[in-house]
Amino acid sequence: MKSMVPDYLDAVLQGVRSDTSGERAQYIPELATADPDLLSAAFATVDGEIYGSGDVDVEFTIQSISKPFVYALALADRGFDAVHAKVGVEPSGEAFNEISLEPGSGRPRNPMINAGAITVHSLAGRDRESADDRVARVVRGLSAFANRPLHVDADMCASEMEHAHRNLAIAHMLRSQDVLVEDPTAIVEGYVRQCSVLVTTRDLAVMAATLANAGVNPLSGDQVIPAPVVRQVLTVMATCGMYDAAGDWATQVGIPAKSGVAGGLIGALPGQIGIATFSPRLDAHGNSARGVSLFERYSNDMGLHVMEVPPTARSVVRANEARGSGAEAMRVLEMQGGIRFAGAERIVREVVDTVPQEPRVVLDFTAVHSIDDVARRMLLEVARRLSLDGHDVYVVDPDGIVADPDSRADHRFTVIGHIGRAAHRRST
Numbered sequence: 001m002k003s004m005v006p007d008y009l010d011a012v013l014q015g016v017r018s019d020t021s022g023e024r025a026q027y028i029p030e031l032a033t034a035d036p037d038l039l040s041a042a043f044a045t046v047d048g049e050i051y052g053s054g055d056v057d058v059e060f061t062i063q064s065i066s067k068p069f070v071y072a073l074a075l076a077d078r079g080f081d082a083v084h085a086k087v088g089v090e091p092s093g094e095a096f097n098e099i100s101l102e103p104g105s106g107r108p109r110n111p112m113i114n115a116g117a118i119t120v121h122s123l124a125g126r127d128r129e130s131a132d133d134r135v136a137r138v139v140r141g142l143s144a145f146a147n148r149p150l151h152v153d154a155d156m157c158a159s160e161m162e163h164a165h166r167n168l169a170i171a172h173m174l175r176s177q178d179v180l181v182e183d184p185t186a187i188v189e190g191y192v193r194q195c196s197v198l199v200t201t202r203d204l205a206v207m208a209a210t211l212a213n214a215g216v217n218p219l220s221g222d223q224v225i226p227a228p229v230v231r232q233v234l235t236v237m238a239t240c241g242m243y244d245a246a247g248d249w250a251t252q253v254g255i256p257a258k259s260g261v262a263g264g265l266i267g268a269l270p271g272q273i274g275i276a277t278f279s280p281r282l283d284a285h286g287n288s289a290r291g292v293s294l295f296e297r298y299s300n301d302m303g304l305h306v307m308e309v310p311p312t313a314r315s316v317v318r319a320n321e322a323r324g325s326g327a328e329a330m331r332v333l334e335m336q337g338g339i340r341f342a343g344a345e346r347i348v349r350e351v352v353d354t355v356p357q358e359p360r361v362v363l364d365f366t367a368v369h370s371i372d373d374v375a376r377r378m379l380l381e382v383a384r385r386l387s388l389d390g391h392d393v394y395v396v397d398p399d400g401i402v403a404d405p406d407s408r409a410d411h412r413f414t415v416i417g418h419i420g421r422a423a424h425r426r427s428t
C-alpha cells in the first residue's frame, strides 16, 4: 500500500496554484525579483517521517522565520530573565516592521516583530560575543534545528542591507533606550545575515518538527533546546507569530506559526507535526498568501487546531480485573497511553470506585509511553495508599517511567519488570 499523505499534499497544493493574489516583498530588491510561482509544502512528523509536494528542495531565505529559533537560542544561552528584561511577550497588533516599543521600559513588545528580533539577535551566544561569532552561533543553531549545515546568502544580505534604513532606525531607537548596548549598525548587519540564511521547505518542516517534538530534532535525536524554552517559543509564536493577523490565524488555523517575507511559513503542532509551505507572494500583513490558504485547508481537513484535543483520559485504564484465586488472587489494573493530570485522576477514581478486595494489587504501566510529573506523583500515591490499606502492591514498570528509584522504600510497594513476577512472589 502507498501512503495517502503525499496524494493529499499534492491535491491541496493544486487547489491553491491558480491563486496569484498578493505581491512579492518589494523592499528587498533580491526578493522583488524572486520566481513568484514557486510553490511547495512539507510535513515532518515528530518521529522523523517527511512528506513533501512541489518545490520542496528549492532554497530561499529564511527571513523572519529565523526569529522564533533565534529567540530559542537566546533563551537557552542567556536564560529567561536576561532575555525577558530586554524583550516582552505581548502581541503588538502592529505590522512586523513597526517601531513599537513599550512605553516606559522602551522594550520591544515581543520577539517576533523586527524591534524584538533585532534585540534578540544581540542576545544570542555569550555576552560580548563578536558580531561574527554571534552570527556563527546563530547559523550553527539554525543548522541544528534543520539537521543540515546552513549558509548565509551573501547577495541577499547585501541587497537588504542597502535598504535597511527602517531596521537601522529601529536599532538606533533601541540603542538610545539602552536596550541595545552595542553598535546598532553591526547588530542590524548580524540580524540581516540571520534573515539571509538559505533553507528549503523540507528544512523548515524539520525545524518546525523540532519545536513540535519538545526541542528534540526528530532526525538527529539531539535535544537542540530545552523543553521549557520550546514552550515559551511556541506560546509567543501562537500569540505574535502572524503579526497583526495573529488573532485571525489563531481562530482559523490554531497552530503556532511564523512567516517570512521570502514566502516561507511554518507551523509547529506540539506532539504531532511540523509543517512548512513556500510561496513568495505576500498578503497585506506580509504573510504568504497561498501559504495562509494552505494552512487553513490543513487545519480544517485534518483537525489540527491546538484547541481541539481528544479526551485521552477516557482510555487510560485498559483493564481492571481479578486474576487467580485464594492466596494467589490479585487485582490487576492495566494502564495505557500518555498520562497527565486528567488521566491520573481517572485512574485514582477507578481505584476508589472499585476498591480492590484481593490482597495483591498490580498496577501495570507496561503500555504507558509517557507520564508527566503530577500524574507520576498521583499514581505513586495510589500505590502508597493501597499499601497503607493493607494490600501487597506491585508496580509493573519495565521502562522505569513511573517509579522513582530513590524513594522506593518509602512507597511501600514492589517495582517489577514483568507481571509474572507478582504471581510468583509470596504474599507478605
Ligand SMILES: NC(=O)CC[C@H](N)C(=O)O
Pocket: 062, 063, 064, 065, 096, 097, 114, 160, 167, 192, 195, 259, 260, 261, 262, 286
Ligand atoms: N517579516 C520578515 O520576514 C522580515 C524580515 C526582513 N529581513 C526584515 O527585517 O525586514
